[in-house]
Amino acid sequence: MTLQEPKQTKFKKSHINAAIRYIILIFIGIILIYPILWMFGASFMENADIFGSVGILPPFDRVVWDHFPSAWQLSTHNTILFYYANTLRFLIPRVIFTIISCTITAYAISRFNFPGKRIVFTIVIVTLLMPEVAFRIPVYVLMRDLGLLNTFASLYVQDMFAVNSFFVFMIIQFMRTIPRELDEAASIDGCNALQTLWFILVPVLRPIIISVGLFTFMWGMNDYLGPLIYLTGAETRPLSLALAALVDFDVLVPFGRVFAAATLALLPTIGIFFACSRYFVESVTSSGGKE
Amino acid sequence: MGTGDNAAPGSDKKAAIKRKIKMTAYFLLIPWFIGITVFRIYPMIMNLYYSFTEFHPLGEPSWIGVSNYLEMFTADPVFWPSVVATLRYVLIGTPLVMAAAFFIAFVLNFKLKGVNLFRTAYYIPSILGGNVAVSILWVRMFHPIGPVNTVLGAFGAEPINWFANPSFAPFTLIILSAWQFGSVMLIFLAALQNVSPTLYEAADIDGARKWRQLFAITLPIITPVMLFNSINVLLRHFQEFNAAALITGGGPLNATRFLNLYIYEMAFPSLRLGYAAALTWVLLAGIGVLTAILFVSSRHWVHYND
Structure with missing residues (x-):
């Protein structure tokens, strides 16, 4: 029994260590991904709901669906x-x-x-x-x-x-x-x-x-x-x-529409990245690549 | 090319094969040779020449001696603020990205489930960061009533007018750059994973504490990677264009008018190619000096063991 005790504290210690690492990783992950999620969520919102809010989901009774169709028609x-x-x-x-x-x-x-x-x-x-x-x-x-x-x-x-x-x-x-x-x-x-x-x-x-x-x-x-x-x-x-x-849009333009356009612009990049993330990660790590 | 008289027929054949290999290589390198002379070496020389000329994009360059350089150093009210803005961005941004990348790599370097998922997720900002769409997003993130101020307000902070204040505007760009630490982090992580576990085991037996191991084993071993990364990150910061052009437009009061942006503005909207060429040499000199400092100082802090 006396011999087992240090082993157990070591076991516990490694668990605490792992928990701390997970907490840090998840916290940082949320901060990193938040802007992208917020942009996506806000493309379904009215201006009034985008202003002063940090939420990423539009209020259920005021979901705006037509920002994406109008962003599709990007210019006149x-x-x-x-x-x-x-x-x-x-x-x-x-x-x-x-x-x-x-x-x-x-x-x-x-x-x-x-x-x-x-x-x-x-x-x-x-x-x-x-x-x-x-x-x-x-x-x-x-x-x-x-x-x-x-x-x-x-x-x-x-x-x-x-x-x-x-x-x-x-x-x-x-x-x-x-x-x-x-x-x-x-x-x-x-x-x-x-x-x-x-x-x-x-x-x-x-x-x-x-x-x-x-x-x-x-x-x-x-x-x-x-x-x-x-x-x-x-x-x-x-x-x-x-x-x-669209960067210098003024208050009269629905922000949601601009965000919808930005989302549409990023989608192919995000899609290709997820489809091929293995190639990206491997080539960066193996050859010490640029960004 | 041998005269064949005193050479054995076998070595003649060998020479012919050697010659064929040589000619094939030169043939394959023709495109590269054209590229390097026409699009790299020749432009570098011309850039030096243009910097001593007045050059409208629709006309031809005309020699004006060192006037561009004189104007830049003595008469241009934007030049020095632009140099200061560039250096501030480089000198704050580079260490910040390095520290963030190393810290996350250190936390990730652990046998945990889902590490690969985090590794991939953290890399996404690096892929997207330069996109115009992200600039649109950043303008809104730091809007006076945008989410950043809302979160700060929850901690009791007064709302900040990020883009109107010359001391805050550069930080919106520095934060955007720090957001893209992913590729640097991946290189650190690969280096950390290459550190032989026996070193740590030996240190454990010697009773060295984890923090001591970090400074005595881990950091010295990855110093070559640190040098490589810091040069890359430095170059990236010196050449920042998209964010400054789109998010802050160089303002307010030139606080974010980085040299790379100013060079563009002088060359194309202002149609002064000669002056822009002269500015280019200042930017290149800045890159050269800071890279040289890193290389020279690396003799004292980089350890090469193999």
Whole structure:
């Protein structure tokens, strides 16, 4: 009996420890998720119920259902689908080009021996830390001279050329874990370099390629500055710019309608995140990624 | 390339294969090479040139020497407030995000049911945070009669006019940034999970208390990750644009007119590409100096064991 006693207090202690951790985690989780839930709840409320309230459920007798239909008609002439389509018109090419160009570049750097390889790798690492602002104005001038201002292409031409060193680096890191014997066997069987990449490596690289695609997509959905600079026309207006026009809404506009629009804008991102959260969490933790 | 005369046929073949490998690699790197020269190196050089010019977006640059820099440092009433606003945001925001991320990772690093669920949930703000929709939300959260003031009022605080007061407005943005600690936290968590349990077992046997273990074992081991994270978070804060442009619009009284926002305003709405290019170099210098401080000082606080 005397021997068991310290063991029991230790057992109890670990339970208290676990309880404290759960309480902290749940408390923080509520604070973090609250703004999103509040936004969603408030999109069913009248202005009077949004003001001065912290509740996330609308009063049962005053649930407003028509904020979502009216938010769907985002502007006088266009539904939210028009703006979504415009966003996708630069985002889909961006995702595809980023994946292709970054994979090929990473393949060349990690699988071939050639003079200058170390210099190439060093440039990739150095450009990892280069902020976008360093190139912003000259790239704008370049786009102007190429006649690409106010075209969707201005937001994806760069991505054809593996300019995102972060993704190149991520794929290189992943490729290092794949045994070289695989591609050597393929080249003995007569595959050329691109065939080896496509038939042998790409299937193994699938998780990292999906991660690259997802991050490109997410950052593109959040991109406001790019469209602000390059997509100045009404016909090319993407979702981020259409939403930005709603930030400075005044009191006369139903807030619920604006929240409904914001909710509609976040839904695809949230949906994709939950469908693929495994890829996000894994790639951030494995390669020490950005946000 | 060998002359074949004194080389054995076998090594000739080898050389041919080597040459083929080399040429394939160069061929595959063509897009990257174009990208890096046309969209990275060339623009960097041009940015330096533009900073010494007057440049309207519809015209061509014309050389004006150091006038842009002179104007910036001596005559521009917005420049110094913008530098101060940027530094305040960086110097308060970075440690805050780091501390929050480390604390949560520390709490999460425990064998508990549902840890993965928390891990995923905490990451959501990082995914959404930059979205324009979240800026809409933040304006309402900090509205004079919004939920933040309502909660503070429950504790007896007077309502704060967050966006009208230059000492409070930056905090709405700092809080938004802190809300997005998720990715940094995930990297910390992965590092914590990599610390070998035998180290803690040994410390337990030696009778070291948990707090002592945190400072003597955990923190030293993850210092390389801490360096990596702090550079990333620093870069992120220096480049903040969306929140300042949309939520506070740079105001009130330039309290949130971060350099990245000011550069945009000078380049596009004000049509002064040359002046904006000069401002860019100030922002890059700020990033360079603080990153260098982190790197140089890291010799004293980062431990590399392998």
